[in-house]
Amino acid sequence: MKDMPSCIIVGNTVTGICTTMMRDNKMCMKEEKDMVVITPLDGTYFTIRGNLSSTNIVMANWSRMMWQSVVDRAVRMLASGPVGSHFIAARATLCGN
Structure with a gap:
């Protein structure tokens, strides 16, 4: 699942997508106080x-x-x-x- 994009979720809202390259370069990391959770996407979100x-x-x-x-x-x-x-x-x- 490493190559799968991930959602950036703030509260209950998907605010962005994090690709493998972005994750590897630590571009998706937010401060913990922002309550951002990086969650892998499964196939249902692609339709x-x-x-x-x-x-x-x-x-x-x-x-x-x-x-x-x-x-x-x-x-x-x-x-x-x-x-x-x-x-x-x-x-x-x-x-x-």
């Missing part, structure tokens, strides 16, 4: 799922192809954005009619 619904009349009439374009763009932006290096892969699928 993010959600639903999107809209009552906007214009968006409600978008074609499946238009929605697929939006979803594909969101995946590209996630992968190339500031947190992109924290993802092994990103995938989004359209469900429904």
Whole structure:
């Protein structure tokens, strides 16, 4: 489990991720008074799922192809954005009619 990233938890809130390189360089260490606990992540935290619904009349009439374009763009932006290096892969699928 040494190569697994870890959460930095302050109180009950995940405030950051600590990678192996950061841990080895002691960059994740905080003073004990900050009550920071470095906890290894398990596989359940690597999956993010959600639903999107809209009552906007214009968006409600978008074609499946238009929605697929939006979803594909969101995946590209996630992968190339500031947190992109924290993802092994990103995938989004359209469900429904």
